[in-house]
Amino acid sequence: MSYKEYDNAAGGWGALKATTEHLLKSNNVAKNLLNLLRTNQDHGFDCPGCAWGEKGVPGRFRFCENGAKAVNWEATSKRVDRQFFAEHSVSYLNQQTDYWLEYQGRLSEPVKYNPANDHYEPISWQDAFSFIADKLNALDTPNQAEFYTSGRASNEAAFLYQLFVRRFGTNNFPDCSNMCHEATSVALAEAIGIGKGTTRIEDFEEADAIFLFGQNPGTNHPRMLETLAAAYKRGARIVALNNLKERGLERFTNPQDPLEMLKNGSSPTTSDYYMPKLGGDMALVRGMVKALYKRHRQAVEQGSAVFDMAFLEQHTDGMAQYLAQVDATSWTEITRQSGLRRTDIEALADIYQKADKVIVTWAMGITQHKHSVDTIHELVNLQLLGGNIGKPGAGLCPVRGHSNVQGDRTMGINERPAAAFLDNLERVFGFVPPRAHGHNVVEALQALQRGDSKIFIGLGGNLVAAAPDTAKVAQAMRNAELTVNIATKLNRTHVNPGKDAIILPCLGRTDIDIQASGPQKITVEDSFSMVHASSGRIDMRGEQMRSEVAIIAGLAAATLGARTPVDWRAMSDNYDRIRDLIERTIPGFDGFNQRLDAPGGFYLGNSARELHWKTASAKAQFFSHELPQRIVPVEQPDEPNVFLMQTMRSHDQYNTTIYGYDDRYRSVFGERNVVFFNEADMQRLGLTTGDLVDIESYWHDGSVRKITGFKVIPHEIAQSNVAAYFPEANALIPLESVGDRSFTPTSKSILVRVNRSQQQAPLVSSKSA
DSSP: OEOOOSSSSSEEEHHHHHHHHHHHHTTTHHHHHHHHHHSSSSSOOOSBBOOOOOOOOOTTEEEEEEHHHHHHHSOOSSSHHHHHHHSSHHHHHHTTTTHHHHTTTTEEEEEETTTTTTEEEEOOOOHHHHHHHHHHHOOOOOGGGEEEEEEESOHHHHHHHHHHHHHHHHOOOOBGGGGHHHHHHHHHHHHHHHSOOOOOOOGGOSSSSEEEOOOOHHHHHHHHHHHOOOOOOOOOOEEEEEOOOGGTTTTETTTTTTHHHHHHHHEESSSSSOOOOOHHHHHHHHHHHHHHHHHHHHHHHHOOOSSSSHHHHEEEEHHHHHHHHHHHHHHHHHHHOOOOOHHHHHHHHHHHOOOOEEEEEOHHHHSSSHHHHHHHHHHHHHHHHHOOOOSSOOOOOOOOSTTHHHHHHHOOOOOOHHHHHHHHHHHOOOOOOOSSSSOOOHHHHHHHHHHHHHHHHHEEOOHHHHHSSSHHHHHHHHHEEEEEESSSBBBBBTTTTTEEEEEEOOOTTTTOOEETTTOOOOOOOOTTTTEEEEEEOOOOTTTTOBBBHHHHHHHHHHHHHGSSSSSSHHHOOOHHHHHHHHHHHTOOOOOHHHHHHHHTTTEEOTTTTTTTSSSSTEEOOOOOOEEEEEEEEOOOOOOOEEEEEEEEEEEEHHHHHHHEEEGGTEEEESOOOOEEOOOHHHHHHHOOOEEEEEEEHHHHHHHOOOOEEEEEEEBBTTOOOOOOOTTTGGGGTTTBBBOOOOOOOOOOOOEEEEOOOOSOOOOOTTTTT
16 A cells, blocks of 8 residues: 555546546457446436436536446456356455456356355246246245345336335345435434435526535536535535545635636635534534524514524424423533534534525435434424525435435335335236235344345345444355345355345346347436436347346246246337336336426426425424434443544445555545544554554454454544444444434444554555455
8 A cells, every 4th residue: 555645636637547547457448438428417317326317418427537437347348257257266256346346347147056066056037036936936935045235226126126026025124325325214204204315406507605414426427516516606605524634625626717727726615614523513503502592582582583484483393392401401512522623513503694595415324314204304403493494595405325225115115115105006017916014124134144034135235345343244145045146246245145046137237138129228316215227228129138037027026936926028028118107106107108208307306395385293303302312322432542433435446345555535545444533533542654564343242253364544534433434334333323314334434443563464456456
């Protein structure tokens, strides 16, 4: 590893250089240049990366650096074929890095694990479907199978998947959203009656202030940087609240601004930057409200108000109880938990008070804590007090990760489906779907670990690398009687097979999908409830991959037989038929096929934005929670080497996909086994840059969870907090450490002890593959 300061802005020449390097690594340069120009364009394909929305501008490209990495990574000419599997045992593959596994190329034909020789071997599509169907139908109960979904799945695939699984007889739908924004879905549904954000992309053009909580758009959704820079230029106050400094939240060079590029200039993306402690955001917001409430009472005495009383009286319930809770919360506790001074919090209240239209955004830095649901309730409370829901230029904006993670939930990928959705399924398809709640990710893994569940089927994703408690999760997979993975590339989950295991290679977002009726398009839903059509551009004829829809239809036909509610072959022959069924089943999709031709897609609508509250009280609900007694559920030892850790992505990464070993915005090159420290904490422990440390986490069960040989890197991060990359640090997170009511792993609040290590950390080069 080398460590040197990277002082450039986010984006700019650094982004263009990285994009070019990854384009060359794809072994498909000419085709991928054309692919990039079609990314997020009308009649092109939706980026396989993040879910940030687009406001189309003619003549401009609509991809970011990490979107380009995703396209180049998927659209490679390299293939993982039968010869590859004949040469490499599964045990050998399991010793390789996550980067190496995916770098080998696209999976090219169905394969089945042979435990006798520890190799995957070719199997025909029909034999694979029959084998899986026989195993499913031999279960004692459908609830012994787990059906996982990644946010990369299309609306059409997700709808067909849930229809197949519910007709099979279970609601076991562990989903990637269980590990990221589940707290958002729970909290917003309780507070405003819908588990989605209320903003549209156009609102960022009107907002007076934008508060960004716990997110790093420069890496995780870089297209947001252009939106923030534009808002800053027109005078909006943009406030970053993040426990460590991120370059994308400071300044941005727009690659589409020729003058800015030629001058090597940049634009600020935020006007104010505050660094609360991990898990301290709820206390921070409580402090803002406490300051605003004091001013409101003073204003009322003078015949005016700070809060939007007309909105509050007409549209909300529970305000008095909440404000009593605010009064009962001491400034001492607020400053202790938040890590900010009272004067800082009062300054934030000033910004909020002076803005007529406020957007609040958040991501994983908010949702992956034990008290995440309560924190999001606190954000909603703040916005309700200001009347900042249901008006242009304002609202709640959870920034989703994968490009269709929100759409999958809309399509019914939910282990706790709404009764109305199940009623619609029964009406349209004529069968009684299961009503009992199924398993989320943590529950599914625990069931596999115990042996209660026998089969795991994954529609995309890489659960072994994505989930916490890596060793336990890998063992849970190996406990299964059968694991089935529908995937584009080889990953960590595939090399931890069950007693039987099958990999089914699927088409990606960039590929042309040709079925019996001709080329098909699929759809996705972005963070702003916009539904877009997507059509790949790489001709895959002659390959053995099949579309997600065709694979699901094949599995369903083989498994269900006479129990089938639809003609599965007809569904996979023409996706218009699937969209017709979605239209009949799910509100908001009227005229689905016809509306797809609209430039930029169509808006599903949002009940809370329209001031229609689908809550028990038929009003927006204030929630009155005490601040958490402690951020983690275990007692923190009074030791100088104990820290609160978070896991996070590097800049050469999207979710569990590792594109390379550089994280230039954090000045790390050629390495991933690093841990970021506040310099004052380093000095206190006598650590210097490059020292090796071992990290062990605390939990109740007595298990040892430890990672070793991680290099110390100084960074601007809140004191007593440290950070490391996932999946490398996932081994430290107990599977049972989850958010209250959300079951989301607490990946942003892990109590750890850090000790100096004696071992030599491996040097891993990004060119090693």
